[in-house]
Amino acid sequence: MSDTQWPRYEVFEQERPNRPFQNVGSVHAPDPELALLNARDVFVRRPDCAGLWVVPASAIFAKTAEELEADNTWKQTPVPADAPLETWLVFQKKTQRNVMTYVTHVGEVEARSPAEALAKALEAYATENVYVWWVVPERMITRSSPEDAGPWFTPARYKTYKLPTEYKTVTQIRQAKAQKRKSKQR
């Protein structure tokens, strides 16, 4: 059976300026531009977003700590002869708090292939307790632009009607339930 879904893009969010971008989940989209728009709608309808990136999932080279432990033959993958040296972004997951693979941007390496990028990342960014590593070629990243920030991220701040607390119904239902319980106890 063939997959009729659109390609998957991983989404990275920056909560505040100067904070690292963090993977928050994924969206499906026919192309990067729509992926970015979808990411905005799915992940940042609430405030505290300063920027968004999307990356096609197929462009990500990923290894878990277990995979690295069990097998390092990937390091032998030869670098294609004509592969250009380019910038790769390195992401790590350092906490088990989140069940999902929420990796955080930690830095860059220059490399000519996914395997070379990961090998360099392992050297440059080795710390204790890294559970997951991702490397992504920078050219595959589509970023929200600074001009987008206003229309994309600020409206969430004043759209209080999108919050359940805006409606008395929630507290009123609670009150009604409490009253019902009381009358049962009597």
Add this chain to the structure above:
Amino acid sequence: MNEELKQAIVQKLIALADDELILGHRDSEWTGHAPILEEDIAFANIAQDEIGHAVVWYSLVQELTGQKPDQLAFFRDAPDFRNVQMVELPKEDWAFTMMRQYLFDTAELIWLDSLAQSSYKPVADAANKMRNEEIYHYRHTSTWIKRLGLGTEESHRRIQSALDALWGYALQLFVPLPAESTLVTAGVVPDPAEVQAQWEAQVRPFLDAANLQIPDITTPVTTSRTNHTTHLVDLLAEMQSVARLEPEADW
């Protein structure tokens, strides 16, 4: 403010609000039915924005007349609504919905740009705030129009027939209200003819680049916002049913 100007502002605000409310409701009909989950979330978000804009405009009416937004939205009947016919048409297919949204968003953005300079400050402030959201709506719908227009044979056929069906309706967005000239003179609103000229200057080349042919229609389907299709009656019956079950309920 003299009574004539005040009444003219109220009429304009009701027209603006009713357009947003009815379109927002039609858009909300896609919730749970959009072509893909991400788009479902995106479009529900847009629907909610449009209804949010309606609330803003109705609230300005309330400042002038004391009528509450809920009263205006849920306890008027079809003949009292002042929306354009385009927004009350059934949602049809995705192409139709996207084209309607595109034609509306582009017009709304130009209206809001001008209204942000309104001599009536509450309108200027509201327009300024909404503009930000509409820039995003425009990005979303225009992105879709391009892809449908330049996509497959089927997507092109569907989006072209949506344009054919909607163009005459869209032109109603620029028909002056009975008291519009009072507002234009007072600097409360821009001249609708100028808004239309700006809109066409933007929309025509864009649709052309999306390989779409604008139909040879220059007159709007109707020139009065008191004329409605029967679709509005059906829409209101559903939209107002819950509120009317318990008119005294406090939401």
